Amino acid sequence: xxxxxxxxxxxxxxxxxxxxxxxxxxxxxxxxxxxxxxxxxxxxxxxxxxxxxxxxxxxxxxxxxxxxxxxxxxxxxxxxxxxxxxxxxxxxxxxxxxxxxxxxxxxxxxxxxxxxxxxxxxxxxxxxxxxxxxxxxxxxxxxxxxxxxxxxxxxxxxxxxxxxxxxxxxxxxxxxxxxxxxxxxxxxxxxxxxxxxxxxxxxxxxxxxxxxxxxxxxxxxxxxxxxxxxxxxxxxxxxxxxxxxxxxxxxxxxxxxxxxxxxxxxxxxxxxx
Amino acid sequence: xxxxxxxxxxxxxxxxxxxxxxxxxxxxxxxxxxxxxxxxxxxxxxxxxxxxxxxxxxxxxxxxxxxxxxxxxxxxxxxxxxxxxxxxxxxxxxxxxxxxxxxxxxxxxxxxxxxxxxxxxxxxxxxxxxxxxxxxxxxxxxxxxxxxxxxxxxxxxxxxxxxxxxxxxxxxxxxxxxxxxxxxxxxxxxxxxxxxxxxxxxxxxxxxxxxxxxxxxxxxxxxxxxxxxxxxxxxxxxxxxxxxxxxxxxxxxxxxxxxxxxxxxxxxxxxxxxxxxxxxxx
Numbered sequence: 001x002x003x004x005x006x007x008x009x010x011x012x013x014x015x016x017x018x019x020x021x022x023x024x025x026x027x028x029x030x031x032x033x034x035x036x037x038x039x040x041x042x043x044x045x046x047x048x049x050x051x052x053x054x055x056x057x058x059x060x061x062x063x064x065x066x067x068x069x070x071x072x073x074x075x076x077x078x079x080x081x082x083x084x085x086x087x088x089x090x091x092x093x094x095x096x097x098x099x100x101x102x103x104x105x106x107x108x109x110x111x112x113x114x115x116x117x118x119x120x121x122x123x124x125x126x127x128x129x130x131x132x133x134x135x136x137x138x139x140x141x142x143x144x145x146x147x148x149x150x151x152x153x154x155x156x157x158x159x160x161x162x163x164x165x166x167x168x169x170x171x172x173x174x175x176x177x178x179x180x181x182x183x184x185x186x187x188x189x190x191x192x193x194x195x196x197x198x199x200x201x202x203x204x205x206x207x208x209x210x211x212x213x214x215x216x217x218x219x220x221x222x223x224x225x226x227x228x229x230x231x232x233x234x235x236x237x238x239x240x241x242x243x244x245x246x247x248x249x250x251x252x253x254x255x256x257x258x259x260x261x262x263x264x265x266x267x268x269x270x271x272x273x
Numbered sequence: 274x275x276x277x278x279x280x281x282x283x284x285x286x287x288x289x290x291x292x293x294x295x296x297x298x299x300x301x302x303x304x305x306x307x308x309x310x311x312x313x314x315x316x317x318x319x320x321x322x323x324x325x326x327x328x329x330x331x332x333x334x335x336x337x338x339x340x341x342x343x344x345x346x347x348x349x350x351x352x353x354x355x356x357x358x359x360x361x362x363x364x365x366x367x368x369x370x371x372x373x374x375x376x377x378x379x380x381x382x383x384x385x386x387x388x389x390x391x392x393x394x395x396x397x398x399x400x401x402x403x404x405x406x407x408x409x410x411x412x413x414x415x416x417x418x419x420x421x422x423x424x425x426x427x428x429x430x431x432x433x434x435x436x437x438x439x440x441x442x443x444x445x446x447x448x449x450x451x452x453x454x455x456x457x458x459x460x461x462x463x464x465x466x467x468x469x470x471x472x473x474x475x476x477x478x479x480x481x482x483x484x485x486x487x488x489x490x491x492x493x494x495x496x497x498x499x500x501x502x503x504x505x506x507x508x509x510x511x512x513x514x515x516x517x518x519x520x521x522x523x524x525x526x527x528x529x530x531x532x533x534x535x536x537x538x539x540x541x542x543x544x545x546x547x548x549x550x551x552x553x554x555x
Contacts, residue, residue, distance in 0.1 A: 063414045091420045101415040103407075105330070115419035117324075168419070 012075055014039045014172065014204055015060050020069030022055055029055050031228055031237055032069070037172070042198060042205040042218050044244075046258065047225035052237070053208040054098065056225065057174045060206060061093055062086065091119055094165035094173040098180065100157045102149035108135070108160045109145035115168045134163040137200075138193055155186035162193060173197060175207045179214055191217045212259055219244045224255055230269075310424070310502050314432055317425035323433070331430045335396050336438040343442045344449050346391050350383055351375060351450030355457045371462070372469035373476035375454035380477055384447040385485045386533050389492035392439055393525040397500035400431055401521030404504025405514040413505070423505075432497040439493030440486045447485065484540040491536060492529050499525040 013036035022030045029052040037043055037060065045053045058064040059071055062078050071078045073089055081089065102111050112131040116122055122130075132142055138159040149157055158178065165173060175194060179187035191214050197203055198218075207218060215222060224240035224247065231237060240247060240255045247259050257264050354375045362368045404427055407413050416423045451473070458464040500521040507517035 058414070061418060063417055087420050087422075090418065093418065095415065095418040097411045097415055099410055101411040103412055103415070114421070119420040164419075 011038055013037055013072070014074060016072040016075070017056070017059055017066075018070045018072065020059055020066040020071065022052075022059060022064060022066050028228055030059070030066075031231075033059075033225075033237055035060075035223065035238065037204060037206060039204055040202060042194075042207065042220045044207045044209060044215050044219035044222045045225065046209065046215060046222060046247075048227055048258065049210075051225040051227040053225055054176055057095075057176055057206060057208055061095055061174055062090065063095075087119075091115070091168055092171040094168060094170035096158070096162050096165045096173065096175045096178055098176045100149070100161035102157060102161055102164070104149055106148075107145065108140075108147055108149065108152070111149070111160065112145075112164045112167050114164065119168070130167055131163075134166050135160070137166065137196070138163045139189065155182050155189070158182065158186075158190060159193070162190075162197075166197060169201065170203070172204045172206065175205065175209075177208055177210065179209065179211045187211060187213065190214075194218050212261070215244050215247070215259070222247045224258065226254060306506075307498075307502055310428075310505070311498055313424045314428050314498065314501075317422065317429045318432070321425055321429070323425075323430045327426070328430050328433070331434045332438065334399075335392075335431070335434040336441065339392060339395055339438075339442055340445065342391050342395055343388055343446050346387055347379075347384070347446035347449035348453040350387055350446070351379060351452065351454035352457045354378055354383070354450075355454040355462065359458070359462050368462070369464060369468040370472045371458050371464050372455070372471075372473035375458070376451050376473040377476050377481065379450040379454070380447050380481045380485050382533070382537075384450060385443045385489040385492060386529060388443040388446040389439065389489060389496065389529045390526060392435075392442065392493075393496050393500075393522050393529060396435065397496045397521045397525050398518040400497070400500040401503040401507070402514050402518040404501055405507030405517040408505065408507050409509050409514060427504075428497070428501040431501060432494065435493035435497035436490055437493075439496070440489040443485060443489035478544075480540065480544055484536070487540075488533060488536050491532050495528045495532060496525045499528060 015037040017033050017035045020030060020033045021028070029050075033052075033056065035056065045056060047053050055064060059066055062071055062073075065079075073081075078086065102108070103114065106114065109128075109131055110117075112134055113127040116127045116130065131145065135142065135145060140156060140159055140163065144152065144156060144160065149160070152160060162178075178190045178194065182190065194205060194207065194214075195218060198205060205218070207214065209215060220243075222240065222242060222244050223238055225237055226235075226239045228237060231239075239252060240250060242250075247255060250256055250259070253265060256262070257266065355371060358374045359368060359371055362371055362374065404413075407427070413423045413427075416426055455466070455469055458469050459466045503517045503521040503524065507513045
């Protein structure tokens with residue numbers, strides 16, 4: 001890592017991973033990762049498939065526990081939080097899952113108000129207003145509210161999932177591959193929605209993506225992870241941290257090839273294997 | 274049993290001792306995990322009430338939509354018992370007592386066990402597959418992210434539905450089995466209707482009915498817990514979901530048979546201790 005992004009020193013990280021490792025069975029995915037997320041920034045995680053980006057976001061959201069290391073929310077270790085405090089703090093966090101993760105058995109409306117119904121004592125009229133406002137914000141017609149997720153296209157489902165994530169007015173939003181599987185126009189719509197969500201309210205965003213257009217458009221800071229299987233033993237799994245411009249002009253061949261979509265050395269490795 | 278709980282079998286030093294140790298550890302881990310899961314469900318049932326909008330569709334799915342299969346199964350079991358028992362009883366001149374054999378077998382054993390078996394196949398596998406699919410498609414993570422407890426949201430309503438409705442379905446299976454057995458005995462095998470019901474009444478005790486219902490409550494709870502547990506520990510992909518559904522049926526069926534044996538022994542001992550329970554039903 002030759003260039004270093006300057007952190008805003010005046011603010012403590014809103015979420016922090018400290019020396020976190022995580023594996024599944026015999027397969028180690030993350031090794032000794034330390035990562036800070038600062039209030040108000042849009043952190044973009046990039047890296048090859050299988051390098052542990054989604055696992056990192058699940059550690060940040062405490063949907064997975066690290067096998068070693070510690071996760072801190074507002075400087076407080078999550079392992080020492082009570083279940084109720086954890087639930088309350090988690091409500092400040094919205095999560096757009098890779099496939100949307102809409103509840104199949106519920107209508108779009110019920111999906112959007114799910115978090116409100118479970119956690120807030122609100123009247124049906126208030127929930128209805130929030131649901132339709134969020135659906136309008138993500139460009140879905142009111143008629144979509146009564147449909148079931150299976151009746152929506154991929155882009156509509158992703159936007160409905162975004163409306164659900166925004167319904168609780170979260171302070172932090174995690175987008176896990178928001179544009180994967182969408183056509184370029186719909187990808188641009190999603191990128192625009194990420195920017196709108198940021199401008200409409202003070203929100204911290206964490207975006208996992210392979211889409212370099214998304215990186216250029218939304219990132220205030222970029223972090224690149226490298227697959228553990230091909231990483232030298234003593235090197236950090238975070239091989240780059242900096243701005244989008246720094247990523248695109250980085251001398252490290254691994255970063256350069258990834259952001260420019262050059263198969264080069266990786267292709268040789270695959271054929272050699 | 275549990276793919277995700279088992280971990281990888283030993284590969285580097287595969288002596289019988291390593292295998293034994295691995296299997297022992299796996300068994301302990303699985304039982305411990307199931308115990309924690311069950312206690313979480315119990316805590317959920319004690320502390321939170323499920324919303325009716327969540328409960329009713331599950332009650333409808335488990336109760337109403339299981340009725341056709343229960344009616345068909347119960348009906349055939351009653352007739353099969355009558356046909357199979359008739360020749361044996363006729364050989365010793367006791368064919369008039371056919372009603373007692375058919376109905377005691379149904380109420381004490383076959384009704385609860387067969388209803389539980391059918392429901393383990395129809396309801397248990399479906400629950401494991403549904404929850405497994407939710408896990409694979411990150412819907413369970415989404416529940417957590419939205420501040421809901423997945424166990425309380427997904428398992429407690431299903432557990433309640435199984436515990437409350439499987440006894441009702443068992444009684445339905447008993448009833449339809451009795452009627453079909455009666456119809457075949459009287460209309461086809463030529464047994465007197467009066468004698469059929471007279472001997473049924475003489476041999477069936479109130480404890481037989483109660484033990485059948487109590488057994489089915491245990492069976493319902495076991496089916497729900499095993500199916501949901503398998504769903505929560507489903508491994509990824511379509512194969513993982515399929516395996517979870519199969520494991521849910523196989524494990525709950527074995528558990529139903531084991532519980533049937535243990536509860537059967539318990540109720541026989543109870544009958545010895547309290548002879549008044551042996552009184553006829555009416």
